[in-house]
Structure formats: structure tokens, C-alpha cells
Amino acid sequence: MKLLVMGGTHHVGRAVVETALERGDEVTTLNRGLSRPPAPGVHALVADRTDASAMTAALGSGEWDAVIDTWAWAPRVVRDSARLLAGRVGHYGYVSSRGVHSWPWPPGADEHAPLVQADPGSDDALDYAAAKRGGELAVLESFGERALLARAGMILGPYEDVGRIPWWLRRLEKGGRVLAPAPAETPLQYLDVRDLAAWMLRSAERGLGGAFTVTGPPGAVTLGDLLTTALEVTGFDTELVWTSPDLLQQHGLPLGMEFGLRAPDGSAPSGMHDADVTAVLAAGLTVRPLRQTLADTWAWLQAEGDPAPRADAPSPDTWIDAAAEQRLLDHLSS
The missing domain is CATH 3.40.50.720 (NAD(P)-binding Rossmann-like Domain)
Structure with a gap:
């Protein structure tokens, strides 16, 4: 064409x-x-x-x-x-x-x-x-x-400038223990x-x-699939500490909002990850494996560095405050 x-x-x-x-x-x-x-x-x-x-x-x-x-x-x-x-x-x-x-x-x-x-x-x-x-x-x-x-x-996927997967990959890259919004079985549609x-x-x-x-078929991938696969393709030595949304909210940590799993008030919005995609699949949409998406995104970040964030996207430090995360991790350990 x-x-x-x-x-x-x-x-x-x-x-x-x-x-x-x-x-x-x-x-x-x-x-x-x-x-x-x-x-x-x-x-x-x-x-x-x-x-x-x-x-x-x-x-x-x-x-x-x-x-x-x-x-x-x-x-x-x-x-x-x-x-x-x-x-x-x-x-x-x-x-x-x-x-x-x-x-x-x-x-x-x-x-x-x-x-x-x-x-x-x-x-x-x-x-x-x-x-x-x-x-x-x-x-x-x-x-x-x-x-x-x-x-x-x-x-x-590669070139994302919204602040989802690149942000998570850089966070996992730091290693150690990191909070993750439970439950790991939460379905994602992307x-x-x-x-x-x-x-x-x-x-x-x-x-x-x-x-x-x-978008992709509902129920095919969970948040746990995404984050554990990210660790597998990158080889990072990082422990995911799955934490309830209520506890995250109590400590002022909006983890989950980056994937649309939580609204700003802490509630779980409906309809975010269960869309009916019958029509587009019938019209020929094909979906590649999650592992390929994550591996290629990591390869792009390594080759080109972090993208400049979009003007209408959240700042990179929106989803987590390092000090607040550490306080909650210490609380969970005790």
C-alpha cells in the first residue's frame, strides 16, 4: 500500500x-x-x-x-x-x-x-x-x-511511553524485595x-x-504471569511481595493504578480487563505471546534507554514512594 x-x-x-x-x-x-x-x-x-x-x-x-x-x-x-x-x-x-x-x-x-x-x-x-x-x-x-x-x-510492548512495563522493568532491575499489588491471579487484558x-x-x-x-482476549494473562515472566526474561534477582490493595492504600501506595486495577479512591473499577473482543478476533487480530512482548520491551530499553515520558502520562515516581515502600516491607517482615 x-x-x-x-x-x-x-x-x-x-x-x-x-x-x-x-x-x-x-x-x-x-x-x-x-x-x-x-x-x-x-x-x-x-x-x-x-x-x-x-x-x-x-x-x-x-x-x-x-x-x-x-x-x-x-x-x-x-x-x-x-x-x-x-x-x-x-x-x-x-x-x-x-x-x-x-x-x-x-x-x-x-x-x-x-x-x-x-x-x-x-x-x-x-x-x-x-x-x-x-x-x-x-x-x-x-x-x-x-x-x-x-x-x-x-x-x-516496545516504545511504550505511558509508564507501565518500562517502569516495572526498571523497578524489578533494582533487585531485592518489591511490593506487588495482590492478588497475583488478577486478570489483565492488553x-x-x-x-x-x-x-x-x-x-x-x-x-x-x-x-x-x-485488545487481547480476557482471562488469558494474569498480573502474576506478567511480573514473573518479566523476571524470567530479564534474569533479575528480585522477590515479589504480594500485598493486599487495602494495605497498599493505607500506606499511600497506589500500585495497581498503572494497570487500571485501582481507581484513585482505592476502589476496583469494573470492565477494565474483561472486554468482549469477539468482533476483532473474528476480524483477524492475532496476539503474540506475553514472553515475546516483555523480552522485546526489555531489549528496546537496553538499546535505547528510557523514553521521554508523554506530557499527559504520570511521572515515573507516581506509583511508588521508596521510603513508604520500605516502611511497608519492614511492617510485613515484622
């Missing part, structure tokens, strides 16, 4: 570009050109997407088979892009989020769960749920059935970023449209 990637340097965008190049697609990217240099073989266009005239000039009269858009802020920017490309792109894949569903999410929810209200012309980037839903509406406005809305769940990229590219190639909840 002739592919246009709006973004292409961080996390999902980078995975899309690399996966497309591996497939042999002809890849063009459009971004501000301020972070990573373009990958070899990529035709890089430079423009600030919030400036409609700059974007128009950068895109020129180009035509593409498909576009994949990872934008997560003001919906108006997505609307401008979709309107500009409507007559010269066959397919528009938008990386959305399960966050577009009204909170609280019902257990076992699928694509038909209630949605938040949103305005596709809004310049508001602070309300993530409304921004993503507004982006969806903006794409649908111009592309209709030619739009694919990928409502992603928790996205892990997707490797490269599996998301590959599915969106295959879907674009066959013109698949519609909204899909895009």
Missing part, C-alpha cells in the same frame, strides 16, 4: 511505521519533525497538525491508499485532516481508545457499550475520552464506512503495540471499516 501515517515517531505510530516497512508498504509520515529522525525508506513530511494551512502545504496533492492517525488531543485537528484527505485516501484508520465509552464501563462490554458525548470540532484536549470520541466522529464525518475506529485497550499495528494495516488493505474493541 501507499500509506500515510499521521505521527510515526512514538509508541503506536512508530510501531505502525516499522510494521508497514517490514510489509513492503510505501510509507509517508507527517509530524513536526522534532523528535526521532525518520526511519530509512520513509518519506517524511514536516508540519504542525494544529496549523491547517501548514498541513495543507505539506501534504500537497499527494494521494494514498490508506492513512493511520494516532492523534490523541483536540478533535478539531482530526477533523481538519480527514476533510483534507477525504477525496484522495481510500481508508482512514483512527487509533482510538476504550476510553470513548461512558464510565463506569460495564463488565464484559463490547463495541455497543454507551459512548461519551463529544464534539468533532472541539479544541478541548483536556478531556481524553471526549477528545478521542470527537476524533472518531470527525473521521466518520468525512470517511463514513471507509473509517476504521480501533478502540484500543491497554497497549504494551495488546502488544505491534499486533495492533499489524491488524490495522491488514484491515486497511482489505478496506475494513467500523468500530472495534482492540
Whole structure:
């Protein structure tokens, strides 16, 4: 395919570009050109997407088979892009989020769960749920059935800049005894970023449209699986001390929030890790083994170092205070 990637340097965008190049697609990217240099073989266009005239000039009269858009802020920017490309792109894949569903999410929810209200012309980037839903509406406005809305769940794997697996790997690397939010049998639902990229590219190639909840199958992996596998692939000499959420909360330690297992008030939210993914599995999503995701993430961190955190992501020290952790470990030992 002739592919246009709006973004292409961080996390999902980078995975899309690399996966497309591996497939042999002809890849063009459009971004501000301020972070990573373009990958070899990529035709890089430079423009600030919030400036409609700059974007128009950068895109020129180009035509593409498909576009994949990872934008997560003001919906108006997505609307401008979709309107500009409507007559010269066959397919528009938008990386959305399960966050577009009204909170609280019902257990076992699928694509038909209630949605938040949103305005596709809004310049508001602070309300993530409304921004993503507004982006969806903006794409649908111009592309209709030619739009694919990928409502992603928790996205892990190489290039993650949100602060989940990289944070845990660095924490486990320190060795010794570390707290972990019990129970170890807690189910997790996630997707490797490269599996998301590959599915969106295959879907674009066959013109698949519609909204899909895009994450791994529920119940396939537990938190214990994730952390013990992380220790196995890295070889760290670290002891996991599984600790009840109530005790963590009493000591001011929000462990578990990084995986959506706890809300800020300490409660356990529903619907986070049991989404119905029947539709996307039927539409061809494939999921690689957890071990591969963790091993490749660790290899990336060793090769490139820790990523710069996203502006809208928690700071690296959000989930644990070292002194508070040690006090609780001492308490548990006594």
C-alpha cells in the first residue's frame, strides 16, 4: 500500500511505521519533525497538525491508499485532516481508545457499550475520552464506512511511553524485595503495540471499516504471569511481595493504578480487563505471546534507554514512594 501515517515517531505510530516497512508498504509520515529522525525508506513530511494551512502545504496533492492517525488531543485537528484527505485516501484508520465509552464501563462490554458525548470540532484536549470520541466522529464525518475506529485497550510492548512495563522493568532491575499489588491471579487484558499495528494495516488493505474493541482476549494473562515472566526474561534477582490493595492504600501506595486495577479512591473499577473482543478476533487480530512482548520491551530499553515520558502520562515516581515502600516491607517482615 501507499500509506500515510499521521505521527510515526512514538509508541503506536512508530510501531505502525516499522510494521508497514517490514510489509513492503510505501510509507509517508507527517509530524513536526522534532523528535526521532525518520526511519530509512520513509518519506517524511514536516508540519504542525494544529496549523491547517501548514498541513495543507505539506501534504500537497499527494494521494494514498490508506492513512493511520494516532492523534490523541483536540478533535478539531482530526477533523481538519480527514476533510483534507477525504477525496484522495481510500481508508482512514483512527487509533482510538476504550476510553470513548461512558464510565463506569460495564463488565464484559463490547463495541455497543454507551459512548461519551463529544464534539468533532472541539479544541478541548483536556478531556481524553471526549477528545478521542470527537476524533472518531470527525473521521466518520468525512470517511463514513471507509473509517476504521480501533478502540484500543491497554497497549504494551516496545516504545511504550505511558509508564507501565518500562517502569516495572526498571523497578524489578533494582533487585531485592518489591511490593506487588495482590492478588497475583488478577486478570489483565492488553495488546502488544505491534499486533495492533499489524491488524490495522491488514484491515486497511482489505478496506475494513467500523468500530472495534482492540485488545487481547480476557482471562488469558494474569498480573502474576506478567511480573514473573518479566523476571524470567530479564534474569533479575528480585522477590515479589504480594500485598493486599487495602494495605497498599493505607500506606499511600497506589500500585495497581498503572494497570487500571485501582481507581484513585482505592476502589476496583469494573470492565477494565474483561472486554468482549469477539468482533476483532473474528476480524483477524492475532496476539503474540506475553514472553515475546516483555523480552522485546526489555531489549528496546537496553538499546535505547528510557523514553521521554508523554506530557499527559504520570511521572515515573507516581506509583511508588521508596521510603513508604520500605516502611511497608519492614511492617510485613515484622
